Amino acid sequence: MTFSDLNFIFRAVPLFLLIYYVFPAKVRPWLLIVASIAFYVVNDWKFVALLVGATIINFGFAKLVSKKKKAALVCIIIFNAGLLSFFKVAGRLKLGIAFPLGLSFYIFKMISYQVDLYREQIKTVSFRDMSAYFTMFPQILSGPISRYSYVEDNSFWAVVPKEERPSRGQRLLTVLASVEDGLKYFVIGLFMKVMIADHLAVLWSDIKTIGYESISTPLAWLGAYAYSMNLYFDFWGYSLMAAGIGVMLGFPFIENFIQPYAANSVSDFYRRWHATLGSWFRDYIYIPLGGSRKGNGRTIFNLLVVWLITGLWHGMTTNFVLWAMVLFVIILVEKFILSKWNIAFKIIGHINVWVVIPCTWVIFAIHSVRRLCTYGLRLFPVINNGIAVNKNDILYLLPSYWPYLLMGLVLVIPFVQTFYRKHKENILVTLVLFVMFWISIISLANSAGNPFMYLRF
Numbered sequence: 487m488t489f490s491d492l493n494f495i496f497r498a499v500p501l502f503l504l505i506y507y508v509f510p511a512k513v514r515p516w517l518l519i520v521a522s523i524a525f526y527v528v529n530d531w532k533f534v535a536l537l538v539g540a541t542i543i544n545f546g547f548a549k550l551v552s553k554k555k556k557a558a559l560v561c562i563i564i565f566n567a568g569l570l571s572f573f574k575v576a577g578r579l580k581l582g583i584a585f586p587l588g589l590s591f592y593i594f595k596m597i598s599y600q601v602d603l604y605r606e607q608i609k610t611v612s613f614r615d616m617s618a619y620f621t622m623f624p625q626i627l628s629g630p631i632s633r634y635s636y637v638e639d640n641s642f643w644a645v646v647p648k649e650e651r652p653s654r655g656q657r658l659l660t661v662l663a664s665v666e667d668g669l670k671y672f673v674i675g676l677f678m679k680v681m682i683a684d685h686l687a688v689l690w691s692d693i694k695t696i697g698y699e700s701i702s703t704p705l706a707w708l709g710a711y712a713y714s715m716n717l718y719f720d721f722w723g724y725s726l727m728a729a730g731i732g733v734m735l736g737f738p739f740i741e742n743f744i745q746p747y748a749a750n751s752v753s754d755f756y757r758r759w760h761a762t763l764g765s766w767f768r769d770y771i772y773i774p775l776g777g778s779r780k781g782n783g784r785t786i787f788n789l790l791v792v793w794l795i796t797g798l799w800h801g802m803t804t805n806f807v808l809w810a811m812v813l814f815v816i817i818l819v820e821k822f823i824l825s826k827w828n829i830a831f832k833i834i835g836h837i838n839v840w841v842v843i844p845c846t847w848v849i850f851a852i853h854s855v856r857r858l859c860t861y862g863l864r865l866f867p868v869i870n871n872g873i874a875v876n877k878n879d880i881l882y883l884l885p886s887y888w889p890y891l892l893m894g895l896v897l898v899i900p901f902v903q904t905f906y907r908k909h910k911e912n913i914l915v916t917l918v919l920f921v922m923f924w925i926s927i928i929s930l931a932n933s934a935g936n937p938f939m940y941l942r943f
Contacts, residue, residue: 487528488627489672489727490679492930498525503734507661511645515618518735525623526588533586540569541620544596548611551603559604566596578802588627590799592620594766599634601770608634624731628724630742630762642736668733670910673923675726678897680926683720684933685890686712690851692883698852698861699873705880706864710844712887713851715894718746721760748900751824751835753817755843767792782822790814800850805858809849816842 487494502521506514527534543565550558570593576583599616602608619637637643642661652660693701693709701709725742733739746758756764772792778785797810816838824831845865852858863871876882896902909915 487525489724489731490676490930492927495676495927499731499734503665506735507642511643514643514735515614518618518623519614519621522618522621522623522626526621526626529627530587532584533589536569536586536589537592537621537626540566540592540596541617544600544620545611545613545616548600548603548616551600552608552611554604556604559600562600563597566593566600569593574798574802591629591631592626594631594763595620595625598631598766598770602634622732624728624735628721628728629760630725630728630740631766632737632740632762636732636737636740639738640736664736665734667739667910668730668735670916670919671726671730671733671739673730673919673926674906675723675728675730676926677922678719678723678726680723680929681922682890682894682897683716683718683723684929685887686716686719686894689883689887689890690716696879697873698857698864699871700875701864702872702875702877702879703864703867705883706861708880708884710848710865712891714844714847715891715898717847717850718743719894719897745898745900745903747839747898749835749839750832751820752813752838752843753820754835755839756813756817767796771795785821786818789817793817801853803853804855805849805853808855808858809846812846812849 487498489495502517506517506521509517523534523538526537544562547558547562547565551562570589573583573585573589577585599608599619603611615637616634619632619634625632641664651657689712690709693705693712696705698706722743725740729740729742740762742760742762744758744761746755749755749758772788775788775791776784777788793810793814794807797806797808800806800809820831820835820838824834848861848865849858852861860871863869906915
């Protein structure tokens with residue numbers, strides 16, 4: 487049951503919201519834990535014991551870590567990282583062991599919790615709040631990777647003294663405002679997923695069916711951009727839906743994608759793309775290694791470690807390592823060469839974002855090195871490696887997909903997001919969202935639906 491499942495949208499969420507707000511504030515975290523475990527059971531029941539067991543073990547170590555026991559911190563980090571590494575390697579070696587859904591995301595939360603606890607950024611150890619943080623169903627499968635402060639900032643968990651409580655009517659209005667705000671984010675994310683990402687996924691599938699060696703260069707470039715937007719709107723859509731559910735439950739909004747295609751360089755792009763993952767790698771790997779504080783040689787080494795881990799996290803296949811290393815080299819060139827010439831940096835930086843990044847997503851998408859080389863030679867036909875190429879093939883596919891490509895291009899424009907934030911309370915904007923919701927629902931009802939792409943990571 488994913489967020490775009492009709493049963494989730496029309497049954498699970500309304501029922502849970504009703505139960506959640508009927509009960510008093512002190513009970514709500516427990517309700518969230520129970521609902522989250524139930525949600526995980528529905529999606530991957532075989533590994534629910536792993537999730538619960540890892541949570542209990544982390545709680546036991548948290549008691550020691552809170553007392554500044556460095557050995558305990560090292561042990562629990564090794565345990566958590568080892569757990570993730572085991573399943574990653576087992577999947578690569580084809581040992582018949584499935585990869586647990588959401589493992590990366592709740593393991594990253596567990597590691598950040600222990601480190602922040604040791605750094606005294608978390609003041610008290612609460613099994614209830616810690617469990618809710620690790621397991622919360624809006625984030626359990628594909629993030630975003632929130633920090634523990636996200637739980638502490640929940641506006642509907644605080645137990646307020648009776649004499650300070652607002653009236654029942656005021657509380658109801660506050661709840662309704664949060665639900666409305668969260669629902670709007672959810673609808674936008676649903677539309678991105680269903681009406682843009684899912685349709686562009688079919689275009690990429692059509693290109694694979696034709697065969698990479700048989701597509702024209704224009705269609706190869708269209709495919710690169712289509713896959714880029716497919717990935718972008720699939721994951722941005724998921725992030726908005728997850729953040730929207732969180733807002734409905736009283737949590738602050740998490741912005742996981744900060745207009746990455748408005749970036750002025752590849753490094754800026756990845757500060758904006760999946761921002762919670764990027765900040766996690768920065769705070770818990772790059773900076774502890776020394777960041778950029780210990781000279782150029784150490785900075786290069788630290789960046790290499792971060793990007794190598796990033797590639798292996800996405801998948802232990804050659805294409806993911808190659809994807810990460812290409813980005814690592816580009817970032818080094820930007821940081822140590824292009825940054826010395828402002829005009830060149832601005833021009834080439836934008837070219838990298840709009841031309842090079844889509845090419846790197848092709849590396850991300852194609853696991854076979856041989857097939858990746860074939861696609862690369864269709865993008866850049868320096869030698870003729872085509873077989874039965876129809877030079878007009880793009881004209882056959884474009885009429886079916888241009889509306890979704892156009893919608894994607896429009897939503898990439900930063901002005902659109904700025905306009906929404908400024909006018910989201912406007913009745914016309916609400917009406918547009920209402921139409922977007924029902925268009926998405928009709929599309930879902932008439933299709934099998936595609937799972938979210940990042941579920942496999």
